[in-house]
Amino acid sequence: MTVLLSGRDIEKSYGPTPALRRVDIEVGEGEIVAVTGPSGCGKSTLLHCLSGIMRADAGTVTYRDQDLGLWSEARRSELRRSEFGVLFQFGQLVPELTAAENVALPLLLAGSGRREARKSAMSWLERLDVGDLAEVPPGEMSGGQQQRCAVARALITAPRVLFADEPTGALDVLTGEQVLTGITEIARDRGMAVVLVTHEPRIAAYADREVTLRDGRVDATGLGLGLAS
Amino acid sequence: MKPATLLRLALAGSGTDTLRVVFTAVSSALAGLTVLSAATVIAIPELGGPDSGSDGWNSQYRSSLLAEPGLRPGVVATLLLAAVPIVALAGQCVRFGSPGRDRRLAAIRLAGATPRQAVLIAAGETAMAATVGSIAGLGVYLVLHRVLHRPYADGRLPLPTDVLPSAPEVVGILLVVPVLAGLAAVLLLRKVIITPFGVVRRARGRKPSVLPGVLIIAGVFAPLMIRPFGEWLLTQNVVRGSTAFLIGATLMIVAAIVGVVIGTGWIAYTAGRVLRRYARRPGALLAGRQLMADPWSGSRTFASLLAAVIIGAGVYAYRSYLLTMFAATKQANALAGDGGGSFYDTGFYLGAIDLINVTIGIGAVIAAIGILVAVAEGIVSRRRAYAALVAQGVPRRTLGEALAWRAFAPLVPAVLIALSVGVGLIRTPLPAVSVTPRRCGGEPTQCVQLPELTLAVPVPFRDLALIGGSALVLMTLVVGAALLVLRTSTDLEELRTG
Amino acid sequence: MSTPYVLLGLLASAPRHGYDLKRAHDERLPLAKPLAFGQVYATLGRLERDGYVEQSGQDRAGGPDRTWYVITDPGRDHLDEWLSAVEPPAPHVTSTLFSKVVVSLLVADAGRAREYLIAQRAAHTARMRELTAIKSRPGAAIGDIVAADYAIAHLDADLRWLQTTLLRVADLEKEVTG
Numbered sequence: 001m002t003v004l005l006s007g008r009d010i011e012k013s014y015g016p017t018p019a020l021r022r023v024d025i026e027v028g029e030g031e032i033v034a035v036t037g038p039s040g041c042g043k044s045t046l047l048h049c050l051s052g053i054m055r056a057d058a059g060t061v062t063y064r065d066q067d068l069g070l071w072s073e074a075r076r077s078e079l080r081r082s083e084f085g086v087l088f089q090f091g092q093l094v095p096e097l098t099a100a101e102n103v104a105l106p107l108l109l110a111g112s113g114r115r116e117a118r119k120s121a122m123s124w125l126e127r128l129d130v131g132d133l134a135e136v137p138p139g140e141m142s143g144g145q146q147q148r149c150a151v152a153r154a155l156i157t158a159p160r161v162l163f164a165d166e167p168t169g170a171l172d173v174l175t176g177e178q179v180l181t182g183i184t185e186i187a188r189d190r191g192m193a194v195v196l197v198t199h200e201p202r203i204a205a206y207a208d209r210e211v212t213l214r215d216g217r218v219d220a221t222g223l224g225l226g227l228a229s
Numbered sequence: 230m231k232p233a234t235l236l237r238l239a240l241a242g243s244g245t246d247t248l249r250v251v252f253t254a255v256s257s258a259l260a261g262l263t264v265l266s267a268a269t270v271i272a273i274p275e276l277g278g279p280d281s282g283s284d285g286w287n288s289q290y291r292s293s294l295l296a297e298p299g300l301r302p303g304v305v306a307t308l309l310l311a312a313v314p315i316v317a318l319a320g321q322c323v324r325f326g327s328p329g330r331d332r333r334l335a336a337i338r339l340a341g342a343t344p345r346q347a348v349l350i351a352a353g354e355t356a357m358a359a360t361v362g363s364i365a366g367l368g369v370y371l372v373l374h375r376v377l378h379r380p381y382a383d384g385r386l387p388l389p390t391d392v393l394p395s396a397p398e399v400v401g402i403l404l405v406v407p408v409l410a411g412l413a414a415v416l417l418l419r420k421v422i423i424t425p426f427g428v429v430r431r432a433r434g435r436k437p438s439v440l441p442g443v444l445i446i447a448g449v450f451a452p453l454m455i456r457p458f459g460e461w462l463l464t465q466n467v468v469r470g471s472t473a474f475l476i477g478a479t480l481m482i483v484a485a486i487v488g489v490v491i492g493t494g495w496i497a498y499t500a501g502r503v504l505r506r507y508a509r510r511p512g513a514l515l516a517g518r519q520l521m522a523d524p525w526s527g528s529r530t531f532a533s534l535l536a537a538v539i540i541g542a543g544v545y546a547y548r549s550y551l552l553t554m555f556a557a558t559k560q561a562n563a564l565a566g567d568g569g570g571s572f573y574d575t576g577f578y579l580g581a582i583d584l585i586n587v588t589i590g591i592g593a594v595i596a597a598i599g600i601l602v603a604v605a606e607g608i609v610s611r612r613r614a615y616a617a618l619v620a621q622g623v624p625r626r627t628l629g630e631a632l633a634w635r636a637f638a639p640l641v642p643a644v645l646i647a648l649s650v651g652v653g654l655i656r657t658p659l660p661a662v663s664v665t666p667r668r669c670g671g672e673p674t675q676c677v678q679l680p681e682l683t684l685a686v687p688v689p690f691r692d693l694a695l696i697g698g699s700a701l702v703l704m705t706l707v708v709g710a711a712l713l714v715l716r717t718s719t720d721l722e723e724l725r726t727g
Numbered sequence: 728m729s730t731p732y733v734l735l736g737l738l739a740s741a742p743r744h745g746y747d748l749k750r751a752h753d754e755r756l757p758l759a760k761p762l763a764f765g766q767v768y769a770t771l772g773r774l775e776r777d778g779y780v781e782q783s784g785q786d787r788a789g790g791p792d793r794t795w796y797v798i799t800d801p802g803r804d805h806l807d808e809w810l811s812a813v814e815p816p817a818p819h820v821t822s823t824l825f826s827k828v829v830v831s832l833l834v835a836d837a838g839r840a841r842e843y844l845i846a847q848r849a850a851h852t853a854r855m856r857e858l859t860a861i862k863s864r865p866g867a868a869i870g871d872i873v874a875a876d877y878a879i880a881h882l883d884a885d886l887r888w889l890q891t892t893l894l895r896v897a898d899l900e901k902e903v904t905g
Contacts, residue, residue: 053339053425073344074344074345077338077341077342077344077346078341079341080339080340080341081342082341091335091336091339092336092339092340093336094241094336094337094340095329095332095333096241096242096243096333097241101237105337105340105341106340106341108230108231108234109230109337109341109346110230111230112231113231114231114233153340181863184863185863201851201852201855201882201883201887202855202859202879202883204852205852205855205856205858205859205879206856206859206863208856221841221844221845221848222845222849222852223844223845223848223890
């Protein structure tokens with residue numbers, strides 16, 4: 001299986017506090033990888049570095065044999081509306097736009113005309129069972145509905161990698177299950193890779209394999225047992 | 230990004246965004262009005278050539294500023310110059326962030342917008358608001374045009390309300406104001422970084438270089454060079470008053486002003502250091518640290534206030550020079566036996582200068598409003614930190630004091646420097662007036678030259694104090710308003726997440 | 728039932744007599760059903776028959792209660808085998824899981840305990856993945872989904888307990904071997 005995205009020796013600190021210390025990770029084409037660990041272990045930071053939202057302080061992030069660290073902020077932003085999809089727990093939908101406009105946003109930012117973008121948006125919203133909420137702003141929807149709109153937005157550009165950070169954190173068990181099942185189905189359908197950050201084993205169980213972090217380092221034991229090995 | 234998309238994203242505002250939009254629209258309306266007035270003056274028809282003398286005057290106007298074709302360009306230039314800070318103010322409104330807008334822009338960046346696209350969206354709102362504003366300005370202009378058309382008893386007009394700029398000119402103005410406001414907005418967002426997680430201000434950590442200080446001193450002494458420079462030009466067969474001379478003189482004046490303006494960072498930093506060293510009260514110490522950490526915050530508009538002070542001081546110095554010249558010629562004429570009059574229409578010149586002063590005053594008020602916007606924006610963007618401080622027990626009063634110290638500590642020395650530079654610019658080349666009276670008998674050949682009469686031009690201390698005092702008063706009003714903003718911003722409601 | 732292994736584990740560190748074994752068992756596994764003396768001797772009898780323990784002398788001071796038992800080499804191997812084997816992750820493994828974790832630490836070989844715990848966790852997570860796939864398959868019967876949910880919930884609970892236990896491991900280890 002070809003390696004699509006990889007991180008080598010990634011380091012990242014927030015001021016004096018180190019969040020990631022020499023982390024290695026690989027994601028193959030079409031692979032679903034869960035990144036797990038207790039809160040504060042650096043999993044979200046790793047996701048931000050891998051997706052190009054943040055630049056690592058040291059180490060390389062390679063996507064399709066290109067070093068993302070050498071890319072400008074603008075070019076990395078463009079990745080998010082073409083080959084990368086991003087799904088967070090909250091804070092990604094624009095409250096002042098309708099659902100359809102939110103979902104169409106990546107296409108619109110890439111230069112699509114409003115009509116085609118809207119058509120794509122509608123088809124995704126319907127596929128995720130929230131088609132009748134197309135003209136509703138996110139503030140007037142339930143958490144589950146919002147998250148489904150966010151999923152639609154993440155997938156509308158047919159990305160090759162989906163980065164999901166605790167996507168079901170704010171949802172109840174069944175709704176969360178629906179979202180995850182939807183994502184994994186689509187991923188298998190289209191050979192899309194998924195990097196799924198979660199602290200729950202139940203959610204990690206939707207992945208093909210797991211990478212556990214602890215204190216900013218990869219923990220091969222998965223249990224936080226003596227990292228010095 | 231297609232224009233339709235830009236439009237939709239730029240206009241997706243609500244709540245506090247409305248305030249910003251209104252502010253931008255009002256400033257643009259004012260700018261539009263000013264430029265339209267300049268266009269009206271330009272529209273006054275030229276009646277004759279350069280040698281027509283008073284036949285070429287548009288005598289339907291009472292004021293010779295409008296009637297004399299040689300003076301109108303000066304009026305137009307003043308109006309256009311006055312429009313510049315107003316447009317800058319409209320552009321500066323883009324810095325007045327709000328939590329809603331920050332969240333919106335962050336989410337848009339997360340969806341894949343490049344930093345440039347995010348800036349365009351923010352500036353797009355300014356441009357849209359400015360369009361609405363300039364159209365409103367046109368409306369106000371047309372109303373004023375009708376309403377202010379009140380001829381005097383002799384049929385003459387106080388203002389050029391009998392002419393209108395041509396339609397293409399009007400349309401051009403309606404387009405130019407939003408475009409300039411948008412450009413100003415883009416420029417002013419340089420220091421703001423819009424990340425997918427929020428909007429941050431890039432604070433400069435470095436100590437401002439002493440270079441601007443050197444520039445200031447160079448600017449102060451530059452006028453000393455004007456006379457020898459002029460003499461050098463004469464030796465080069467350049468005619469006094471020709472373009473080259475004017476350009477050279479203007480450059481030097483601009484350098485002095487730019488030096489003071491850039492030097493505000495250094496002034497603020499040094500004021501901070503002095504406060505840190507000598508202050509006792511917690512508010513002053515806090516202000517000192519804040520000034521040292523971020524000497525440039527709000528300093529651009531602070532600089533425009535200083536520019537207004539410099540120009541105002543220069544104008545008053547020139548006024549003093551004119552008065553001296555009138556007095557000198559009057560004395561000379563008295564000695565020459567021609568009676569006590571003077572050839573000059575003193576009323577006209579002094580009136581023109583007063584008009585210029587009024588314009589500068591308006592510019593200063595605009596600059597003060599700009600400072601208020603910058604300071605308020607700074608407070609609002611740090612409201613969480615402020616609210617946390619208040620919750621921990623720092624009295625609001627101390628925060629207010631810090632604000633006041635931060636405003637006045639750099640202001641007082643800066644105003645003093647600005648006043649001296651302004652006066653120096655005029656006074657150094659023109660410290661005194663010399664007239665050579667001639668007493669003539671009946672025949673021209675019998676004229677006898679009398680000894681040269683020299684009057685020193687007094688420094689107009691009273692006027693300078695007036696300028697300095699007005700600047701301080703304006704700043705006091707700004708600080709007062711800012712304290713109100715601080716009061717509402719440190720509401721503990723701000724500590725709730727979201 | 729894991730009682731034979733618990734006894735073997737208790738004997739691995741030192742020879743004990745029957746009464747001591749019962750006392751130690753109840754102390755170390757307070758939430759398990761207390762061992763009846765009859766059960767202790769029955770189990771010891773079976774272990775002896777299988778050659779995993781042997782009697783090593785009598786304390787003449789009393790009756791059968793004072794017979795000392797010691798673990799044999801085959802006994803040690805048998806215990807090792809049991810400890811290395813991963814519990815098939817299915818519901819109701821909790822008590823065995825508990826025993827195994829405690830005994831691992833009782834045997835006081837940190838490296839061995841580590842290996843076991845890592846392997847057990849990997850087995851649990853692999854099984855959870857399988858069950859999740861079964862659940863998510865399009866057209867899965869409601870019965871399958873409900874059963875899978877049940878198993879996943881218990882496996883999740885096991886993992887959670889495992890993680891927490893490791894955080895307390897220092898205290899637990901002291902108590903068990905002390």
